[in-house]
Amino acid sequence: MLSRPGIPPHPWVVDVAVVVVGIGLGAAVGSTVTTETRSQLSQPGGPEIFLGSLSGMAGTYLALVMLLLVSRVPPVERVLGQDGLLRWHRRLAPWPLGLIGAHAVLLILGYALAAHIGVVHEASAMATSSATMLAATVAVIVMIAIGVASIHQIRRRMRRETWWLLHLFMYLALALAFAHEVVLGPSFVAHPLARILWSVAWVAVAALVAVYRIGMPLVRTLRHRLQVQEVRPEAPGIVSVILSGRHLERLAVSGGQFFEWRFLTRGMWWQAHPFTLSARPSPPYVRLTVKAVGDFTDAVGRLEPGTKVAIEGPYGAFTVHAWRRSRVALLAGGIGVTAVRSLLEDLPLRSQPIVLLRATSAEELVLDDEIAELARVRRGRVERILGPRHQVSMEREIVKHIPHFRTRDFFICGPEGFVNECRRAMASLSVPKDAVHHEVYRL
Numbered sequence: 001m002l003s004r005p006g007i008p009p010h011p012w013v014v015d016v017a018v019v020v021v022g023i024g025l026g027a028a029v030g031s032t033v034t035t036e037t038r039s040q041l042s043q044p045g046g047p048e049i050f051l052g053s054l055s056g057m058a059g060t061y062l063a064l065v066m067l068l069l070v071s072r073v074p075p076v077e078r079v080l081g082q083d084g085l086l087r088w089h090r091r092l093a094p095w096p097l098g099l100i101g102a103h104a105v106l107l108i109l110g111y112a113l114a115a116h117i118g119v120v121h122e123a124s125a126m127a128t129s130s131a132t133m134l135a136a137t138v139a140v141i142v143m144i145a146i147g148v149a150s151i152h153q154i155r156r157r158m159r160r161e162t163w164w165l166l167h168l169f170m171y172l173a174l175a176l177a178f179a180h181e182v183v184l185g186p187s188f189v190a191h192p193l194a195r196i197l198w199s200v201a202w203v204a205v206a207a208l209v210a211v212y213r214i215g216m217p218l219v220r221t222l223r224h225r226l227q228v229q230e231v232r233p234e235a236p237g238i239v240s241v242i243l244s245g246r247h248l249e250r251l252a253v254s255g256g257q258f259f260e261w262r263f264l265t266r267g268m269w270w271q272a273h274p275f276t277l278s279a280r281p282s283p284p285y286v287r288l289t290v291k292a293v294g295d296f297t298d299a300v301g302r303l304e305p306g307t308k309v310a311i312e313g314p315y316g317a318f319t320v321h322a323w324r325r326s327r328v329a330l331l332a333g334g335i336g337v338t339a340v341r342s343l344l345e346d347l348p349l350r351s352q353p354i355v356l357l358r359a360t361s362a363e364e365l366v367l368d369d370e371i372a373e374l375a376r377v378r379r380g381r382v383e384r385i386l387g388p389r390h391q392v393s394m395e396r397e398i399v400k401h402i403p404h405f406r407t408r409d410f411f412i413c414g415p416e417g418f419v420n421e422c423r424r425a426m427a428s429l430s431v432p433k434d435a436v437h438h439e440v441y442r443l
């Protein structure tokens with residue numbers, strides 16, 4: 001018996017969400033515009049103060065949207081996947097940061113002009129004028145520090161865990177910014193209804209983050225009580241971890257999806273890392289297969305039976321639900337076989353999948369027998385592409401092994417270099433973009 005099938009995505013949810021977010025932005029900007037009078041605008045510093053208020057309102061609204069994106073609300077996550085949500089989060093990030101920075105600069109300038117004093121004098125007077133202004137100053141400094149740390153060249157040099165801990169301070173900055181805004185924002189002073197609506201929006205988004213990032217993972221962890229049963233070597237540096245748990249038949253998960261895993265040992269409990277299920281759960285067992293590439297994945301190979309495990313997920317849109325055309329091909333690079341192996345299980349019999357497994361040597365082809373058997377019962381076939389990177393052209397291999405490639409859906413999974421090479425090959429072979437689904441094993 002397998003666990004419950006995963007819940008299918010509904011793409012219209014994202015369309016509705018985009019419309020709602022757009023209306024919200026219009027309302028936030030509109031509420032600032034309508035509170036401004038012509039006489040206020042004609043005063044010295046009036047235009048700067050107006051633009052400062054506007055950019056503050058728009059900036060905090062977009063920060064709220066960014067928070068919504070990291071809450072990973074399941075109906076949206078199932079359509080966009082965690083990587084899609086993070087992509088939007090990163091794309092959006094410069095806007096709220098830029099707008100909130102502009103808010104601070106414009107207001108200092110505007111009030112300095114209004115009071116006929118220097119900007120440095122005005123800035124220090126403003127920052128210390130009240131508790132909420134002090135809170136706002138701290139919030140802007142924290143946001144700018146995190147913004148700078150997120151610049152690709154700087155972030156690359158940081159340990160992922162350091163960057164993540166630093167990022168947590170954004171929650172504090174947003175709480176401070178919100179407190180400052182509802183007390184002093186022109187859209188809220190003397191507008192109790194606007195203040196209530198804005199507060200409800202923030203509390204609702206905070207509740208979504210708390211429910212989906214903390215509450216649900218806690219409930220799932222306690223419900224399933226997963227613990228390590230066995231760590232089985234698959235190849236040099238690659239192990240399968242078999243976990244046992246309770247009520248796994250109730251865990252709705254699709255092949256190709258992943259969880260964030262937290263192994264509750266002394267050195268590992270504080271980090272969660274993503275690993276795809278390398279087989280659909282078969283109650284009371286689930287399995288993941290892990291390649292050692294760093295500290296955490298090294299330590300996975302030394303896990304003791306009985307180690308308790310906390311989970312967050314399932315996540316990911318790399319599932320059979322993305323399949324649209326009649327034919328299908330699955331391409332796995334290295335440890336990307338995990339998603340391909342579990343996704344194969346969800347393909348119907350007679351789907352005749354073509355599976356390309358790419359590795360440097362035969363030794364690295366893990367789960368090979370299982371994949372061959374799953375493909376065989378679906379009347380498909382498996383091709384193995386071995387050899388060093390510089391000797392293999394994925395474009396040539398696709399043309400050689402996959403007939404009708406313009407009328408197939410492609411599922412590609414593996415390290416970034418492999419996925420990018422396959423995507424370039426697809427583009428040059430004129431495979432439609434919406435036929436290419438991919439999961440990169442790096443966030």
Ligand SMILES: Cc1cc2nc3c(=O)[nH]c(=O)nc-3n(C[C@H](O)[C@H](O)[C@H](O)COP(=O)(O)OP(=O)(O)OC[C@H]3O[C@@H](n4cnc5c(N)ncnc54)[C@H](O)[C@@H]3O)c2cc1C
Pocket residue numbers: 160258272273274275276277288289290291292293294295296297298335338339439440441442443
């Ligand atoms: C959606 C997804 C599914 C994955 N599934 C598998 C799988 O089934 N089997 C497997 O062996 N590997 C999988 N990975 C990769 C695995 O998560 C990383 O190899 C692992 O987190 C590295 O941790 P480390 O501390 O050992 O190595 P590090 O030295 O910290 O990192 C090595 C590489 O992994 C990336 N990485 C590190 N920590 C994380 C993290 N928390 N989240 C995302 N990326 C990270 C880094 O960008 C770096 O490139 C998956 C990754 C993603 C994003």
